[in-house]
Amino acid sequence: MAKAAKQTKPKTSKSATPDAEEWLTMYEQMVRIRSFEERVNLLYTSAKMPGLAHLYIGEEAIAVGVCSVLNAEDYITSTHRGHGHCIAKGADVDIMFAELLGKAAGYCKGKGGSMHIADQANGNLGANAIVGGSAGIAVGAAFSAQRLGNGRVAVCFFGEGAMGQGFLAETMNLAQLWKLPVIFVCENNMYNEYTHFSETTAGNPADRARALGMHTEEQDGQDIRVVYETALTAVERARRGEGPAFLMFHTYRYHGHHVGDINREYYRSKEEERDWVENRDPLALFADWLLAKKLTDRSVLDGIEAEVKEEVERGAQFALDAPYPDPSEVSTNVYA
Amino acid sequence: MSTLSAEKTGVRVLTMGEAIREALAEELRRDPTVFVMGEDVAEAGTAFKVLLGLVDEFGPERVIDSPISEPGITGLGVGAAMTGMRPVIDIMFGDFITLTMDQMVNQAAKIHYMSGGKLKVPMVLRTTMGASRRSAAQHSQSLHAWFSHVPGLKVVVPSTPYDAKGLLKTAIRDDNPVAFFEDKMMYQLKGEVPEEEYTIPFGVADIKRPGTDITIVATSSMVQVSLAAAEMLAEIGIEAEVVDPRTTFPLDKEAIIESAKKTSRAIVVDEGYERYGVTAEIASVIADGAFYYLDAPVKRIGAMDVPIPFSPALEDLTVPTADTVVETAKALCGRN
Ligand SMILES: Cc1ncc(C[n+]2csc(CCOP(=O)(O)OP(=O)(O)O)c2C)c(N)n1
Numbered sequence: 131m132a133k134a135a136k137q138t139k140p141k142t143s144k145s146a147t148p149d150a151e152e153w154l155t156m157y158e159q160m161v162r163i164r165s166f167e168e169r170v171n172l173l174y175t176s177a178k179m180p181g182l183a184h185l186y187i188g189e190e191a192i193a194v195g196v197c198s199v200l201n202a203e204d205y206i207t208s209t210h211r212g213h214g215h216c217i218a219k220g221a222d223v224d225i226m227f228a229e230l231l232g233k234a235a236g237y238c239k240g241k242g243g244s245m246h247i248a249d250q251a252n253g254n255l256g257a258n259a260i261v262g263g264s265a266g267i268a269v270g271a272a273f274s275a276q277r278l279g280n281g282r283v284a285v286c287f288f289g290e291g292a293m294g295q296g297f298l299a300e301t302m303n304l305a306q307l308w309k310l311p312v313i314f315v316c317e318n319n320m321y322n323e324y325t326h327f328s329e330t331t332a333g334n335p336a337d338r339a340r341a342l343g344m345h346t347e348e349q350d351g352q353d354i355r356v357v358y359e360t361a362l363t364a365v366e367r368a369r370r371g372e373g374p375a376f377l378m379f380h381t382y383r384y385h386g387h388h389v390g391d392i393n394r395e396y397y398r399s400k401e402e403e404r405d406w407v408e409n410r411d412p413l414a415l416f417a418d419w420l421l422a423k424k425l426t427d428r429s430v431l432d433g434i435e436a437e438v439k440e441e442v443e444r445g446a447q448f449a450l451d452a453p454y455p456d457p458s459e460v461s462t463n464v465y466a
Numbered sequence: 467m468s469t470l471s472a473e474k475t476g477v478r479v480l481t482m483g484e485a486i487r488e489a490l491a492e493e494l495r496r497d498p499t500v501f502v503m504g505e506d507v508a509e510a511g512t513a514f515k516v517l518l519g520l521v522d523e524f525g526p527e528r529v530i531d532s533p534i535s536e537p538g539i540t541g542l543g544v545g546a547a548m549t550g551m552r553p554v555i556d557i558m559f560g561d562f563i564t565l566t567m568d569q570m571v572n573q574a575a576k577i578h579y580m581s582g583g584k585l586k587v588p589m590v591l592r593t594t595m596g597a598s599r600r601s602a603a604q605h606s607q608s609l610h611a612w613f614s615h616v617p618g619l620k621v622v623v624p625s626t627p628y629d630a631k632g633l634l635k636t637a638i639r640d641d642n643p644v645a646f647f648e649d650k651m652m653y654q655l656k657g658e659v660p661e662e663e664y665t666i667p668f669g670v671a672d673i674k675r676p677g678t679d680i681t682i683v684a685t686s687s688m689v690q691v692s693l694a695a696a697e698m699l700a701e702i703g704i705e706a707e708v709v710d711p712r713t714t715f716p717l718d719k720e721a722i723i724e725s726a727k728k729t730s731r732a733i734v735v736d737e738g739y740e741r742y743g744v745t746a747e748i749a750s751v752i753a754d755g756a757f758y759y760l761d762a763p764v765k766r767i768g769a770m771d772v773p774i775p776f777s778p779a780l781e782d783l784t785v786p787t788a789d790t791v792v793e794t795a796k797a798l799c800g801r802n
Contacts, residue, residue: 238584248584255545267548270543270546270548271545272545273551277501301538
């Protein structure tokens with residue numbers, strides 16, 4: 131497999147106090163997600179990408195903060211908005227682009243696409259296009275980790291819209307009942323597609339986990355330092371056998387529900403969007419902090435951005451040039 | 467009825483329930499990654515007592531009582547199967563598979579394909595089928611056609627203790643999601659089961675009774691019904707061949723077509739609803755593969771297209787009987 135560029139895999143420091151290098155690795159991962167997503171937007175709007183594209187831009191601190199406390203062997207399950215989780219867990223952008231374009235070189239030989247990328251080597255058990263549908267997989271992975279005694283944990287990413295699914299409640303019950311090492315990460319970006327969650331969700335979602343006696347936290351999802359610390363505590367508890375956790379992070383998606391969702395004013399205002407982008411951007415907040423703490427300087431951050439952009443561009447080009455799967459592939463992999 | 471009247475000395479005779487329990491016990495003993503999970507599976511040994519005693523040998527860590535949570539435990543099974551275990555998920559009534567549909571159809575069945583062959587889901591969903599227990603509409607259905615419809619799933623419908631044991635062992639060792647349907651009226655059915663280890667491959671039909679005049683393709687309890695019909699037909703000089711596909715997917719098309727070619731007449735009997743059912747699929751296979759050999763159209767016999775009623779006076783009308791099979795066979799053979 132041709133690598134588009136040398137990539138720094140996310141370093142899983144799991145340190146309670148990451149050093150400058152570790153913070154910069156996280157920053158780079160956030161930049162990688164944003165840059166990848168901007169390129170996806172371009173591919174999609176220029177009609178080069180089939181299917182649907184649900185952009186994660188604005189939510190990068192959650193994926194990177196959480197995945198940075200995990201090891202490569204730890205599991206994640208993801209959603210229709212899964213590019214960020216996939217990159218944060220260590221995927222290569224060139225192979226991801228190939229999958230998004232339905233090419234043979236893609237993570238799933240072009241059979242999964244944006245909404246189903248799985249990357250077993252990095253513990254990613256797959257994005258999932260069924261809202262709430264992957265909760266069982268995460269709980270099952272945690273179950274096998276507990277039974278096989280391999281010390282792994284599983285993280286289940288989902289949006290607040292999934293709180294409407296009974297399946298999530300059922301799997302949370304199993305996880306808490308059997309003290310399974312699974313972390314439920316609710317990315318509350320406030321909108322279930324085109325409907326504000328207050329119109330769909332009774333009470334505070336986090337209270338449901340509290341009612342089960344589950345370790346529960348509700349935090350700012352735009353500040354990676356908060357996400358990192360919250361996730362670290364939850365993961366360490368789970369590894370010690372103290373059971374699951376429910377983490378709800380408040381966040382915002384800058385773009386529409388999917389790329390085609392352009393006229394959004396009927397469900398959210400331009401002012402609200404502007405406020406988040408200008409005042410709550412996870413990359414800007416992180417950069418400001420790194421600079422204020424003198425952990426880096428602007429030229430280093432600019433360098434990271436330039437390098438990642440180039441890597442992403444090379445990855446996209448690799449995918450555009452890559453061949454489609456052979457037609458004979460259509461009927462392979464139906465059964466193992 | 468050679469496989470059923472096994473009263474010869476020296477040959478072991480087990481009930482279907484005992485054969486199933488023995489298969490599970492042997493597999494639990496052989497492979498530490500196998501576990502059984504379901505409602506009341508441990509001390510109670512399931513509602514049908516089929517698993518009685520398993521927990522005594524294997525403990526509650528491997529024979530696990532679950533909450534009443536069919537989607538939850540099925541989803542857990544999918545995730546555990548993807549990460550190194552071989553779950554046997556017990557759904558006490560086949561009617562409740564409607565609750566597992568998303569996990570079976572959208573997750574289990576598709577993960578191998580969508581991941582381009584990277585991920586595997588080696589799990590078994592054990593459940594029941596069949597009417598005639600006066601249990602009414604929500605506890606009497608035979609819904610195996612639903613899973614047979616979906617690429618990625620395999621479906622087993624055993625008709626004898628011998629078959630049930632060998633097929634269940636194969637199911638547990640299979641790397642794909644397998645749905646295993648046991649007719650709840652057949653748990654007391656007796657038959658020969660050898661002491662020594664054996665498995666039965668999927669997709670291989672068994673001729674339960676050879677004949678020359680008409681082919682009766684039958685599944686699960688309908689095999690017993692058809693064997694009884696064949697005895698009655700023999701008395702009036704019609705020799706029926708009873709073919710049991712044993713798995714509705716993979717389906718042994720060749721054996722079915724060969725038999726139809728030999729006899730030139732065919733009836734398909736299955737306890738699922740007649741419309742859009744297993745009988746339609748098999749009838750089409752025969753029409754397609756043996757058209758020029760047929761002396762009459764292929765006939766289908768399934769459950770009546772109504773919710774199964776409670777009253778014995780009504781319920782008995784809905785399920786195929788030996789008399790119905792005899793009448794249909796006589797008509798096809800021009801013997802009315
Ligand atoms: C079971 C199911 N129902 C409906 C949909 C259609 N759908 C896709 S995304 C979505 C909204 C999800 O909102 P949320 O969970 O908050 O995630 P977000 O898109 O905000 O990341 C819906 C309704 C689906 N994919 N699956």
